[in-house]
Amino acid sequence: MNLKKAVVASMIVSSLLVTLAGPTFVGAETAGGKKQEQASSSSVQIDKKVAAKLQKAVQKFAGKDVKLQNVGELVRSNDTMARVQSVDGVYQIFFDHKTGKVWTLNGKTTIDKISKKDQDDVLKLLKKMYSGKTYALDKEVILERYYDDKKEQFSQDSTYLLKGKGFEVSLVKNDPDLKDYINRARIEFAKEELEAKLLTAAEEAVKTALDHQFNITEAYLVSNTKKNAWELKDGSSTLYVDEQSGKATNLFHNTRKKVTTSQTITAKEAKEVAAPLAKELFSIDITGYEVKWNSLYQDYCFVKDQETKVRVALDANKKVVYLKSGANALFGGEDPVASRLEEE
Structure with a gap:
């Protein structure tokens, strides 16, 4: 993997993990039907030009009309990377709130998008890392893709984040250099x-x-x-x-x-x-x-x-x-x- 690809892969994994660890989606509902409160964070105002840019990117990612929140939030207080979420809680866009540059987009999908072989490979890796736990994959999967801001198009490869109780694994598909591979796995203790x-x-x-x-x-x-x-x-x-x-x-x-x-x-x-x-x-x-x-x-x-x-x-x-x-x-x-x- 060349330097640019390594940086991109690192950033994608980072934003995926922040997605899981960060505040809940605005307006997302719990199993009981009550709306959760968004965790406190630094708000980011989005001007009309950037909003139109984000809207175009998310619609290209989703293949349909998607309504975004009007206000974003900083991913980290000491950085310029921010994210904005869709109203329905399905999609997120990570972008530089200073320049408006779009970095990555992610959305929720399902485990049936992942082949049985890939699922087995993920479970085998987890067992190899630590055999003392039981691993079962959640039905929900996060898909993320890197966005070329200048060309306004997505990278060929896609990263899937597979989750389960106490673990998460990022799986890269269709990488032009390495094809398919597991990028990173993490087990909680x-x-x-x-x-x-x-x-x-x-x-x-x-x-x-x-x-x-x-x-x-x-x-x-x-x-x-x-x-x-x-x-x-x-x-x-x-x-x-x-x-x-x-x-x-x-x-x-x-x-x-x-x-x-x-x-x-x-x-x-x-x-x-x-x-x-x-x-x-x-x-x-x-x-x-x-x-x-x-x-x-x-x-x-x-x-x-x-x-x-x-x-x-x-x-x-x-x-x-x-x-x-x-x-x-x-x-x-x-x-x-x-x-x-x-x-x-």
Whole structure:
């Protein structure tokens, strides 16, 4: 998969997971028939030009007339990505509320759109990841497609999010490079199900890198079909731990604000912070690495053999906003959901 495709795939998976974890659809009804309240979030006003653009995209996606909500909402408070939902609660559009650029669209569909072979492959992967749970696929499936804003057309490939009690799997179909493949799977665990060794290692890593007392409230085993990692969260931070080695690979502080220019914190200062952490957590010695400021992601990259091995973003107090290693270091951004597992 080339770099552009990898970024797109990462973004699609990210928005799909946000769809599940975020506020309920406006006006969606519960089984009892009562309307649910929309969770509090930052509202985004949509001007007429952007509204017409969104309307055109969703109608092309659905193949029919679809009425959208008049107001959108920010996906994350520190980002420009927003989403707007359809009145019937079936469709969502993710777009940049600053530029109006449309990124992805998704809609609800059913499990019968997924072949028996694909369903079996998904269940086999889940069992391979962790055999101690029972897995049954929900009848409802989310379909998402990337939208080329300039050409006003959809990508050839489609991503399906299959769900069940305590798990979710993203399945890519019709990719022009890789055809069909499972992109990512995630199984939920209670804190009590985690081994004491993992808990101790996680707490120590977060204390070391983020200077934060880690109290896990969410835990997931995540797979890209090649490697598994633990995704551990509390209200302030997120940590990824390689399942096989037990070592941290990526850490994120969810509320700190990173500096946005290289003048605020110099390359020398960034290296002084990152070097001991990279060595202790990742066993990577970046002493002789080249340091580059990435103006797109507004962070520092530590490069060896023309490849970024470690990436760090700092706040004004030189505290870590995020610290990444391996394949995750190739991409910036503060969204841990969008991070990819390190490929073999």
